[in-house]
Amino acid sequence: MVLKNLNDLNRLVQGGSRKKLVLAAAQDEHSLGAVIRAWKENIIEPILIGDKVGIQNICDSNNYDISGLVVIHEPNPEKSVELAVKMTSSKQADILMKGKIGSSSLLKCVLNKEWGLRTGHLLSHFALFEVETYHKVIAVTDVAMNIAPNLQEKIAIVNNSVQCLNRLGYVMPKVAVLGAVEMVNENMEATLHAALLSKMNQRDQIKNCIIDGPLAFDNAISLESAQHKGIRSEVAGDTDLLLMPDIEVGNVLYKSLVFFAKAKVAAIILGALVPIVLTSRSDSEQAKFDSILLAAAASR
Numbered sequence: 122m123v124l125k126n127l128n129d130l131n132r133l134v135q136g137g138s139r140k141k142l143v144l145a146a147a148q149d150e151h152s153l154g155a156v157i158r159a160w161k162e163n164i165i166e167p168i169l170i171g172d173k174v175g176i177q178n179i180c181d182s183n184n185y186d187i188s189g190l191v192v193i194h195e196p197n198p199e200k201s202v203e204l205a206v207k208m209t210s211s212k213q214a215d216i217l218m219k220g221k222i223g224s225s226s227l228l229k230c231v232l233n234k235e236w237g238l239r240t241g242h243l244l245s246h247f248a249l250f251e252v253e254t255y256h257k258v259i260a261v262t263d264v265a266m267n268i269a270p271n272l273q274e275k276i277a278i279v280n281n282s283v284q285c286l287n288r289l290g291y292v293m294p295k296v297a298v299l300g301a302v303e304m305v306n307e308n309m310e311a312t313l314h315a316a317l318l319s320k321m322n323q324r325d326q327i328k329n330c331i332i333d334g335p336l337a338f339d340n341a342i343s344l345e346s347a348q349h350k351g352i353r354s355e356v357a358g359d360t361d362l363l364l365m366p367d368i369e370v371g372n373v374l375y376k377s378l379v380f381f382a383k384a385k386v387a388a389i390i391l392g393a394l395v396p397i398v399l400t401s402r403s404d405s406e407q408a409k410f411d412s413i414l415l416a417a418a419a420s421r
């Protein structure tokens with residue numbers, strides 16, 4: 122079953138056990154607001170690590186009562202992430218969440234060889250978007266972690282995302298591998314990768330999904346546009362997952378969807394010991410809440 126909107130994530134976490142979520146550098150208004158809402162709705166049991174005064178000030182000005190929560194004082198954001206990652210790797214938390222700290226600082230900690238959250242798999246970013254002009258939720262990867270993935274890394278990124286979509290209830294998600302054009306052009310590496318990924322999928326080297334590419338963005342999301350170009354494809358116009366050529370394209374699409382198209386977004390890191398809620402610092406409280414829902418659904 123596909124997700125029609127991000128609200129559908131609620132259905133997936135209903136009746137499940139409450140997940141322990143540790144929020145690192147918790148002195149962040151939108152992150153705290155989202156965590157407290159998810160706590161009140163019995164989705165998570167939070168642990169807050171960060172600057173206690175900053176956390177309390179946000180709670181006071183929003184009338185949040187956090188007297189029942191574990192709050193660990195660590196004013197240094199890097200150290201608070203280190204503590205949160207160590208708690209997670211020692212199985213004291215099911216979900217890690219980023220508060221007021223840059224993505225790459227948090228990811229470096231997560232990748233720490235001694236106490237990080239590595240599993241031997243590639244870690245990748247996975248985002249879900251609800252856009253008014255598309256008939257269902259669309260997943261996009263990787264817009265925030267892997268900078269310029271090679272073919273092998275793209276295979277791992279697809280596998281991470283497909284596994285997550287399977288867990289969310291998708292049986293054979295349709296994957297569009299994006300390029301600037303829909304024809305293979307030897308001077309455009311993204312189109313070569315796309316053609317290889319499609320063939321590997323046909324030969325069952327990449328399973329549990331239907332992959333087609335290269336597809337330009339319009340062919341991937343609009344059947345009319347694909348038909349206009351004479352493209353025959355099971356994926357065109359009905360894509361569940363868009364695979365980005367690189368982080369620049371991905372990040373610009375992410376921000377364009379949110380700022381121009383007013384899309385709703387939920388995002389996590391996959392492939393680590395636990396799902397990691399990693400939204401942009403400019404994302405809304407709603408986006409952070411939906412990302413917690415996604416992490417809880419993915420960690421079932």
Ligand code: COD
Pocket residue numbers: 224225226228229232242243244245264265266267268372401
């Ligand atoms: N999965 C698993 N292991 C990885 C991954 C990955 N995706 N990336 C790196 N590693 C391993 C490497 O194999 C190596 O052992 C170690 O981690 C360090 O690798 P480096 O030197 O390539 O990695 P770093 O620490 O310099 O950088 C890793 C980041 C994830 C921080 C880097 O790729 C990055 O900055 N990505 C973009 C993050 C960002 O700014 N996003 C914001 C957009 S909103």
